[in-house]
Amino acid sequence: MAQHDYQIANDSGIGVRSDINAMAQAIATLNSGESSPSVTYPNMWWVDTDAGRLKQRNPANTAWIDRGDMANVFLQGEDDGQGSLVSWAAIPRGSTVEIDESLPHPPVPPNSGECVFVKLTAGEDGPGDFNDGLLSNEVVSGSGATVVITADIALPGSPYYGQTIHLWNSEGRYAKPGASDGTVANDQMQNITGAVGDILNTRAFGSGAFVMASGGTSNYGTTGGGDYNRATFDASRVARTGTFTDVKNEQRTFYKRIK
Structure with missing residues (x-):
């Protein structure tokens, strides 16, 4: 445990050497101590040995930021089920995270x-x-x-x-996944097309999503009319369906x- 004011005073050779060694010890131990360093600098590290926490001075040099518990791997903090500030801070700004609540x-x-x-x-x-x-x-x-x-x-x-x-x-x-970040698309489905022929023919048939049923008698046509069929479309006959695409x-x- 060592702390230093990071100012090398004028002194004799051995005095300067001793001061440099003390500063090196402070750097090596991340300014560890039971109380905060008396002289602080922006972004300075401090191992608070009394609380067992790693702390860092904020850029304005006005307060300490708690970076996590020194006793836990990767500074993950206490196992309180919430995750520590350090683990959440590892997620880049602008990113999303999913939680199984x-x-x-x-x-x-x-x-x-x-x-x-x-x-x-x-x-x-x-x-x-x-x-x-x-x-x-x-x-x-x-x-x-x-x-x-x-x-x-x-x-x-x-x-x-x-x-x-x-x-x-x-x-x-x-x-x-895509190459145009921020592009938003709303609900849609791929277009489905089909055709039905020979509806006036009683032997007309449908397949897949098409259903053919007798529609009655038509009075139209060059032959004076005749029986006709009605075609309906039901995608659930050939696909899983619901109230929206998913x-x-x-x-x-x-x-x-x-x-």
């Missing part, structure tokens, strides 16, 4: 301090809610499978302040880091 004691990303996440869920921006003070101007359009919900990032210290984001959890939106999935709750 159906499991007991799911970790909760921080929503204040130096590392801030927003929950991509609508209706979470009221007093005491997770996104309180972080999101504003929530806009909802459409409904059901076509609902679109956006909000603006309202945290002044965020590099994305004022940017509009989609609230995936409430929209049911997926992230898709892929096999298991739901998660998404958060986005904004600071």
